[in-house]
Amino acid sequence: MPKLIVICGATATGKSGLALELAMRLDSAIISADSRQVYREFDIGTAKPSKTEQALVPHYLIDICEPRETMTVADYQDAARVLIEGKASTHLLVGGTGLYIKAITRGMKIPRVAPNYELRSHLESIRESVGQIQLYGMLEQVDPEAAAKIHPHDIVRTLRALEVYYITGVPISQQQGENPPDYPILQLGLDCDRAYLTQRIAQRTEKMVKDGFVEEVDYLCRKFGEDLPLLNTLGYQEIRQYLAGEVDLEKAKELTALHTRQFAKRQQTWFRANPQIEWFDVENGNLFEQVWQRIEPFIQNV
Known part of the structure; x- marks a missing residue:
């Protein structure tokens, strides 16, 4: 029987970094639970794991859709279930898309009806x-x-x-309804003080721009057209405004950080409503070992 460890929380709380360390110690793969990382070529703005990180540990459900395609929650659920239930080992489900995680951990029954x-x-x-x-x-x-x-x-x-x-x-x-899986699930959440998260979001926004986010958005606009729905999502929309001359770059970064904070607040509200999530403070200097102490008995318990 497989076992599932969920690493969840708001954006910029360090889920990917922690998961990478855990996956290397567990000799496990990482299954992404991010509704935008499924799309190819949307890399910097979605904080997609780098090629180097993906080479260290296998990552699944990343880059599986073309930007003009639609990945429904039902599609995601089907793909994740195949990965989890197909191998009797410990799996890491990592991300901030609460509905994706709920679809797996609660076994949500989702109407298989594509958008018309x-x-x-x-x-x-x-x-x-x-x-x-x-x-x-x-x-x-x-x-x-x-x-x-x-x-x-x-x-x-x-x-x-x-x-x-x-x-x-x-x-x-x-x-609709629920049909929870019968394999063991451990849900761990990352959280931190709001001021600290605000700082992390600002730093990440700056890094995205330095890493070529403006160039990425410009390329995607030219390739797919500015009416592509994904280009109206967090970060991409603000940089697109800059490229259109509607705001300067500093304002675009300011708006990106603001809207990211608002999004993070909604994520926190979603995850905090789940009593099964055990929380860890990302400001703790001993975070990895604290999380590992909780995981170790979970994976050893048969």
């Missing part, structure tokens, strides 16, 4: 015509159970629930 952009466009036009509340009312009629769990102003989840219903004819509420 024609249908979404139609639903969007209805929303623009009659308003979000009326669109939400449509959901209440076809799937009251799902509607009860979705805020009336939550456009994304309302559209998704309607999309699933109109494609499959089955309410999304009847296609």
Whole structure:
């Protein structure tokens, strides 16, 4: 039976560095749980492990999609399950995409319905015509159970629930649920003082620019076009504004750091709601050994 160790937490808390050390000691691979690192050529802005780091330890679920493709949570879940359940050893699941991690650790049942952009466009036009509340009312009629769990102003989840219903004819509420895996799971989270995290985010933003982030965004804009959805994500959008002459580079870095802090706060809220996560302070100088002391009995327990 496999065993799974999860290393999670907000962006810039040092998950990748810790995981690399652990993987080398465990002689294990790293399975990425990052919703942007799955895409090829989006490297610096996603803090993707370097080629050197990837040569030290096998990394999976990185660079598996073209930027114009869509990697759904269901796709990710299927791919991760094959890796974890295919070998009776200890696996490291590392990242900050909470939904990816939850899909694995809780065994979320996810409707296998790919985005239908024609249908979404139609639903969007209805929303623009009659308003979000009326669109939400449509959901209440076809799937009251799902509607009860979705805020009336939550456009994304309302559209998704309607999309699933109109494609499959089955309410999304009847296609959801959980089926937790039967293998052991240890969930470890990294956290730190907000001021320290702010400092780390600022330092990482500076390093990204020095490592060629501006050049990466410029190349991606020219290759894929500025309307590529991934170029509207954290970091890429701000540098794209700089390249368009809307802000100077210092302002772009300032906005990147600000939006990264806001994103990190949302990640912290998500992960702290999970009582199964055991927390470790990244400011602790003995972090690796503290984490290892918790992992050792887990992997030795048969």
